[in-house]
Amino acid sequence: MLLEWEHYEPDTWAAESEDYIFLIKSVNDDEFVFVFGTLDDAAVTGSDSTLTGAQAIANRYLWLVNNVTPDQLESLINKL
Numbered sequence: 695m696l697l698e699w700e701h702y703e704p705d706t707w708a709a710e711s712e713d714y715i716f717l718i719k720s721v722n723d724d725e726f727v728f729v730f731g732t733l734d735d736a737a738v739t740g741s742d743s744t745l746t747g748a749q750a751i752a753n754r755y756l757w758l759v760n761n762v763t764p765d766q767l768e769s770l771i772n773k774l
Contacts, residue, residue: 696753707745709752714759716752718745730755738771 697709705720718728726748731737738755742748
């Protein structure tokens with residue numbers, strides 16, 4: 695299942711799935727900063743040069759948290 699994104703004008707996108715929240719903010723034309731996790735823990739942060747790239751990372755993160763054990767997640771998270 696792919697995330698459905700809400701666009702908050704002018705430069706922020708958000709999605710959620712169960713306990714997980716995904717935020718992406720455009721800081722300039724070629725940098726999109728993201729934060730993914732829960733309300734209690736920002737598990738993944740970073741940036742990508744495109745919005746679609748940042749959204750793809752979010753979808754891969756969601757796939758990981760839904761399909762691996764917590765120990766596996768910790769070892770795989772840096773491969774996003």
